[in-house]
Structure formats: C-alpha cells, structure tokens
Amino acid sequence: MDLSALDAAVEAALPAALDELAELVAIPTVAAKPDSPMREGAEAVARLFEKRGFLAKLSDTDGAGPSCARPPVVYAEDRTAGVDAPTALLYNHYDVQPAEPLDLWNSDPWKLTQSGDFLFGRGVSDDKGHIICRLMAIDALKKTFGALPVNLKALVEGEEEVASTHLEGWMQKNAALLNADVTLWEFGGVDESGRPELLCGLRGIAYFELSVKSIAYDAHSGVGGSIFPNAAWRLVWALATLKSPDEKIQLPGHYDALKPFTEADKQMLAGLPDTEEAHWKKEMGLDAFLGGATGAEWHRRQAFEPTCTICGLTSGWQGTGSKTVMPAEASAKVDFRLVPDQTPEQVEKSLRTHLDSQGFPDVQLKLLGGQKPGRISPDHPLVQLAAKTAEEVYGVAPAVWPLSPVTGPIHPFVVGLGQPIATIGCGYPGSRVHAPGENLKISNLLDGAKHTARYLYALAQRPHSPT
C-alpha cells in the first residue's frame, strides 16, 4: 500500500507539535533536583494524550519516603482498536538531566529555540522530543485512517535520569495494565551517516559510593603521615584492587555470569558500521581507544564488556597550591555497567566481599542505583518489522546492535513483561544529550515520526490473537 498520505500527515502535524514541544521544554523537570516541578511536567504530558482522546492518569510510585515528593508515572491508553487488534506500549520519560554548566549553552535551555533544521533545549531529544515524535505519528495515523489501527498504551515515567528507581516496582504492580505485543523504546534514530539503528539490548548498571573515614578530623600531614591511617590512601588502595590497568575487573567471579559470546553475536558485530570510531576520536582528542580496540573488537567492548568506571573522587585539599593536610575522609563514585546476566545485587555483594577479603573492611559501600541488563533476539518478528519499516523511510537497512553501551530500564520490559522492544525514534549522535547544547534535527523528528507511524500501521496488518 502507498503510505505517502501517512508521511504527508506526519509533516502536516509538525507546526502544532513544535508548540507542544516548546510547552514541555519550558518545564524544568530535572529529576536529580528535589524542588523540580515534576508533577507539572507529568500533568502536561497527560494533557497531550488526553487531547488525542486517550484516557490518562497520574500514578504515584511506591517506595520509601513521602510519595508526594516523587515524580508520578503518567499512564495513558487508547484501546479503541479493540481486542482483535495488536497493542503497542510506548515507553518514554518526561524528566531530564540538569542543564548545568549553563555558560556552555548558546540559548536558554528551558526555551525551545530553533535555528534552521535544529531545535535546542534541555530534553529536546532526551526524551521530550521522542514523546512529541510519537504524538505526531498518532496524529498522522488518525488523520489518514480515521482511527488508530492498533491499541496504544503510554507509560511516561519521571525518574529515568535517576536510574528509574521506582519504575520496576510500579510495573510489577501494574503488569496487567501494561500487556502489549511490543514496547516502543524511549529512544531511537540514526547514526553519523544517517543510517537508522536498532538496539536489541541495553547494559545494566550498579552505581556505588565508596567512602572511608580514617581519623576524627583532618590532621597536619607532618604529624599524621607516619602514624595515622590516611582516608585518601585507604580509598586509593581499595580502588586499585577493583580493576587492573589492563581494564580487567578484579572482583572474583565478576565475569562468571556473562552469557557466552556466540557466533551470531560475532556476526552481528561484524555487520556494524565503524563511523562512530572516527567521531569519538575527534571529539575526545584520542589517537587510539583503550586496548587499541577498533572494528569488531571496538563494538564487542562497547556491547559485551562489563565496565568499572570511577565517576568521581573527593578528598582533602582540592584548591590551588599546597595544603599539608592528612584527610580524615575520602570518597569515590564508581559505576559498573553490567551485561546479561549480571545483576546490581550480585555486584554489590561481591564488591563487599572483595573489599573485606582485600583488607578494606573500613571502606563503606552504598549502592546509589542499579538496573539489570536485558537483551532480545534480533530475529524477533517485531524487531524484523522495525527493520523493514525503517528501510521504507530511510532507504537503507538499519544497523542492528546486540547491546547498547548505555543503560535503561529494559529488564522490567523484556523480562518482567516478556515483550520485545523496538527502538524507533528521532535521535542522532550529535544531539548532545545530557550535555550543554542538547539539540534535535527537525528532519530527524519527521523521519522518526514517519517510521513510528509506518511501524504501528504495519503492526496492525499482522495476524493477531485477541488478548
């Protein structure tokens, strides 16, 4: 069938959609900051779905602390397609990263700013632009066919940028509500060359704070150097036991939970483009990557290697010049990226055991956030369907990634709900998500909405057993 009318309807939806995006960007929904207007952001998103005939509600998450202070989940649905039609779950988030450092922005991060094909603002890509992208597809489908060809359920959370702390619990309690054939993941898009990408998994994470207090207060380094335990030294020695300079993580059994690297994985990696290497070398000013990795090995590391990253260190005197002080306290932030089937709980346990066995019972450990990794098969028919419809829009078959190096709450979807995911969206590598100057290309927004609309239409054409 000729779907050019659907594409045209997407393009017609753009002007109103940009107004709606401006409205969302203007609400600084920074989940990491306690006083952010999270409920206001949630209400704005709910209104956008209600405007389109969805039933929508805000739902508090469970957990410790007063629930009124926690960002609510937005749930919305349109089941007018009926029990004989397939259902797609749209997963997105309305929270954003902090905009700091503000002086590196060329525009107000909380005001949608257009310059040619580019839109600037915090969340314009991650993830408010993706919410709008889906609303444009919904508008186009309704305009073209008079009604939605599939049932749609939207789950829009407000804690994605703070490790989706309460999402899994909420999803477990509301599993019946979330039943669907496929989840459209919160992001998707194209690579540096404009080729679409499909991700078949995400690494997990376990994010820790390690801290030491060795003496009552900071001491004179002359007096203390020979006789007092030094918190900074204790921390450095403890950290040095976690990973060796060859990048091997030294926690006993850390690699035991890894699923075997298969011939199919190898082939998938071999089929991936190498355009990102040049991009990152230039951006980061590097002559070579860790271990000289390139080509398939570069992709293997990004997808299948667990990591252990020091994200921060703090102790003692950090100003200019010298202060002869022995620090009483020291701490580090350490981020482990996990691959199937590692879990944050297992890493927490083995990290504690390892520190104790290495002689560091004095190093305190706090798990600040964790998410399990998750994968789906690239051969799943609804992933294949996303590949087919991508080719219709972009004119080229997508690159299919076995596991993305980044993290998201994939586990409660692919394992908890038992659904595949399709990463269909409007991002590109230059979008500077999490950084100053976050941007979205209007051309990518249009392509992402066309891909979404075509995917949902194609989904409706498939044989389906009533739920």
Add this chain to the structure above:
Amino acid sequence: MDLSALDAAVEAALPAALDELAELVAIPTVAAKPDSPMREGAEAVARLFEKRGFLAKLSDTDGAGPSCARPPVVYAEDRTAGVDAPTALLYNHYDVQPAEPLDLWNSDPWKLTQSGDFLFGRGVSDDKGHIICRLMAIDALKKTFGALPVNLKALVEGEEEVASTHLEGWMQKNAALLNADVTLWEFGGVDESGRPELLCGLRGIAYFELSVKSIAYDAHSGVGGSIFPNAAWRLVWALATLKSPDEKIQLPGHYDALKPFTEADKQMLAGLPDTEEAHWKKEMGLDAFLGGATGAEWHRRQAFEPTCTICGLTSGWQGTGSKTVMPAEASAKVDFRLVPDQTPEQVEKSLRTHLDSQGFPDVQLKLLGGQKPGRISPDHPLVQLAAKTAEEVYGVAPAVWPLSPVTGPIHPFVVGLGQPIATIGCGYPGSRVHAPGENLKISNLLDGAKHTARYLYALAQRPHSPT
C-alpha cells in the same frame, strides 16, 4: 639572679599583646590563596616591631613571577645591645593555612575569640601567637632592664605554609644581615603533660601535584567506559604504585639517602615521653597507630621515617547522588616528608622516573614546594641553655627530640647560616594547627614568653666575642 620581676613583666604585657594578636588574626594571610592580603599582614607585623623601636623593612623575594604578587619578607632589628652582646635571630611567619572547612569552626576563624584560658582563630598558634609571644618577651626585658640585653634580628616570612618557596634564596642574598649566635625557631612549647619540648631537627618536604587529562571533556560513562581512558583510574593506578598498604614507599632507592640510625639516636628516642600517644589516640578516635607502632618505635617513625601522604584527591562528580560521568581530568596532592639527607630535587627526579617506568608518562608532575631536612646536635651549648632556662620556667627538664615530624625551612638556618636553633614557644599538642578550631592557651603563651625572656637574658650573660 631572681628573675621574678621579668616574669611579672611578661604577665603585665599580656592585655596589650592580646589586642595585637587580634589585629594580626583579623588579616586572612592565607599564602595558598592568590588574593590574600599578604602585604597588609607584613605591614602589620613590621609596625609591631617598629612600635618597640626596631628598624623594620619589607623586602621582596626574588624568583619567577611578578614580585608584587609574592608575600614580602619582614626584616626588623634592634642592635642597641652593641657589638659586645650576643645576637639572636627570631624566625617567624605571618602567613597561615586556609581556614576551610569553615563549618567545623565554632567561631569566626578571622576573629580572635577568647573562652577561659583558650584563644581561638586561624594562626592564633601557628604562627601569629608565636610572634606575639616574642614581642611580650621583648616588652618584659625592656621594662625589667631598661634595654634589650642582646641584639635581636627578626625574620618574619609570608610563605611558610607554602613550603617557604622563596626564603632560601632571600636568605642567601642577605646572609650578612642574618648573622647571629642562635635562631629562635618559629615554634616551641609543651607536650600533653605540660613538659617543655626541644627539637633538634625538622623533616623536609617535597609537595607535588599529580594530574592527568585523558579525554577532551567529561564523557557519558556508558559510552566511554569501555573505550576511553579514564583520568581518575589513571591517577588511582599511578598513586597505588607509590606506596604499598604496608606504608613502604616504592620509589626505587627512596631509603638509600637516609643517614644511619645511631645508638645515640636510639637513646634519645628512649628518653622521650609517651604521653602523645594517648593524646592522639583520643583526638583521632584511634585504637592503634599505623603498624601498631608504640613507644620507641612510635618515636622512631615520627622522627626517622620518610612519608608519602595523599593530601587531596579531585576528579569528576563530587556532589550528592549519582552522575554517570567519565572524568576527563583528575589530580592529587602528595606530600613526601624527608629525613636527612633526602632532598626534594632527588625525590622529584625519582618520582618522574618511577611513573614513567610504571607506565604512567601521562601523569603530569609539578613540584609545588620543597624543603630539605636538617638536624643539629642536642649537645650544642645554646640548645643546652634552652633546656636549662626551660627547667627554670616549667620546673621540669625538657624532652629533647632528635627530629620533629613536621617541616620547616631549617636547612638554610642550620646549614646555610651555620647557626643552631632553639625551639622556644607557646604551642601544645591540642592547638589544632592547620585544622578547624586552632587555639592557643593563654597560660602557654605566658610560659612561652617567660622562657623566651629568660633565654635571651641568659644568652646575654654568656662570654661573647664581638662580631
């Protein structure tokens, strides 16, 4: 001779002296901070000497950089005792350590605050209180005898807390001016039991900044963890090669320059009290010292062991909660205490060689300050004179330490000028120098001033060859 009139004159000098101390404490002469009012501090000190009839001048130090930005040396002298009288050189400093962390002070660090016998404020002991202590002795000598019985030269520098960077050069250029029989060192005082202490040497120091820049800017830890070099990891691994958890410094040949530990050293250590151990255990909340050191071994470590202390660490995300960032930069402040005959230059050289040989040519090294260690014989007659006059004031013979664990620019005095030092002052172990809550006991200030006055009087009674 009965010197009770001299003691009474010291006590009479107290009220005016406290006003003068308040004036000095109010000037935040933090040498480590570039915008500190160092010249204002120097001028205030010069005025205090001029008020007592000294000739005083501010003298710029030589060295790289604009000299106007560098703290001047205050030089003052009173030679009215004449060429037939002995001469003492008073060495002090008007600069102080930073007051941070400010929230751990119970009073404004820049306002002299009295509570019973205690005076609080940054520099109240180290070293502004010691300047005042000497001025009280001068006042008392003049009041009691009508004139100073000895010639006095005062050298008050403004960079002691930043390793006296330019002092040695200035002293070499002004060696003729500094000729004296003895230097009264910038500090002295009593131990926990109230027994006076004399130090016959000071450890040296080499203070470094180690820094790494691994990528152009902070990266997303998911994207970078497997492929970008991490500045924080590079720093941690490099630091861990410098000293092992058993406190042994791993720089090749680091212990080779050490003078043999002699029987005389051993006997001197055996004669030292062990009261400091209980004091520091209580202050620092410790069950045991490093390596379980106690008794003579505790004293040996404090005096004769070189140290390697991490004074500060900084990298990446240091706020609350989690930020999944891979740091582009990391740095550490590291302080090596040196014992005779180690030198900062030798440590700098071997540290660079070591880092390179361990695979860390990317770790940049900057020597922020260095001082050579120095010792004098405890049998020197002017040290013995300090012991004798101490016993007059305190009623007990002083503990004589071969080498203090702390550092000062002793080398240009005992080697450069060839003078002995006498450590006569008003400190005590609870004074929290360099820490929040720095304090001085008024009773110690009075005793220190009495000791100073009696020492200078006794010095005048000794046979002397005209200079």
